[in-house]
Amino acid sequence: MRAAAVHTWFMVGRQARNLMREPIWIALLLVQPMIWLLLYGQLFKRVTHLPGGGFGTTSYIEFLAPAIVIMNAFFGATWSGMAMVSDLDRDVIPRFLATPVSRVSLVVSQIVRSALTALIQGIVILLVALALGVRVHAGVLGWVVVLLAAMLMNSAFAGISQGLALLTRKEATMIAIANFIGLPLFFLSSTLISFRQMPHWMRELGRFNPVNWGVVAAREVVLPGADWASVGLHLALLAGLTVVTAAFATWTFRVYQRQL
């Protein structure tokens, strides 16, 4: 268990160091979420005044900011398996398998790296939102909840992405699957618009959408009058999903090993 934790730390360090050598990647990592925030923020500015409401605030940017943190964590996660595909392609994984390295750490480190990226992006988005006049009404605890929701959101889907990477081992397939699940789950959530503005069937479907669990939890603590029971429930749902998908990812790793 201790070896697994230490080895995960080594492997996260490896990935982080490699990413730090990519200035364009870092720039996009920081700039892109801001573009979403500013673009959507302007585009949908007036929707908070729609009859039927349900936004809980008149400031659309305040409604949007926590959801952008989650959306960004979600989309980041759907791509996280690409690093695994490239490690498999280049036989980095088999090389490690001939050492006593913890097997679990090879998969878990990818998920942790992905979640840490979501964390950093989340902080940046919240800071930009702050500059745009957004207030996190639940204070410091609110920040913690938003960032925790983002990391859980990311981990849950990173687990699926890692599993698919290990099963398919093909970048093209990974891209197709990421697109196939990414956009529908995004639009079936209340990221951009309040649930009350959606058709009934979408609302019902959306309740089972993990992306929405993250959006609800994060938004509750940003807008005034947080419903802590709802926050707790949705965070717990995300945590449960993360456990399940991490188990899926480690199972696929065993499948991969059996094929060697």
Place this chain on the structure above:
Amino acid sequence: MSRNVHRTPTASEVPPNPPTRLGGVDAIVAEGLEKRYRDVRALDGVSFRVRAGEVFGLLGPNGAGKSTTVKVLTTLTTPDGGRAEVAGHDVVRDPNAVRRSIGYVPQSSGVDRDATGRENLMLQGRVQGMSGRRLRARVQHLLDLLGIAEAADRVVRGYSGGMKRRLDVGLGLVHGPQVLFLDEPTTGLDPEARAAMWDELAVLAREELLTILLTTHYLEEADVLTDRLAIVSRGHIVVEGTAEELKGRLQGEAVVVELADGAIEDAAAVVRALEEVREVTSDGRLLRSRVADGARAVPTILGALDARGIAVESVTMHRPSLDDVYLHYTGRDFRAEDEAGGGGEDE
């Protein structure tokens, strides 16, 4: 097609071990290893022993089962039958003990191309349980030994093929293993880099008191590098011994006659009828045979062919090579088999 399957020597037939860190133990013991991939039998009862301190080669064409054997011995995969011990540890029952005792240099480079050479080595050392000053010193020593110290802090992406391959070897050596597995160590290198690699491997084997198992489909490589070798074909060990022993068993010389036209079957019949000629095989327009004394046999062969009006394009004569050894024991041509074995990707 008859196959001449030789029994692996038992412990009593094998001479005593040279002194090494492993004492008198066999560094590698493989007994009746079997491995199936769906309906392909990759290993069909592979048995051999490697003495501590030896450089042992598994020679065979692509798809013969060499890489699969290495995967079993390095614990990457488990055998479906048989057993194996490396450095005294059972590969199935105690894989982590095996992993601590071995270095593995995979066929296709397993380096992290986005990291520097030094970072690759440091991480490899850490997962092998090394740390601190000891690890840093060891990494620097290896960088110097392998001649990549100057490039140590550059990202591997910019390395040449030979440099990258040397780093691969370094990754296998960081923790000072007892047994090193080299899977096709020089595939993809140009001849110059290959020769340099051979020199380095010979030095390493001595300096690091290593037992080395290498696989290769280059006959010259097996000839130059190994103390002993086993020829692998279709999931079996066909024969094993030193390169000299194996070549010595094929007494006499090989004579290859190239015909001007295609009357190959006639020609083969003519030559087979000659008393001084053994083991006649035909392949396209090439007629191979084995003779005790080439200088005397060649005129006889040419005379007999001429008498039947069969035109000869060229004739060559040479001491037995591992090529001939392979042909002798499997009845198949090594190069043809190598190409038929597929793109060399995997087994």
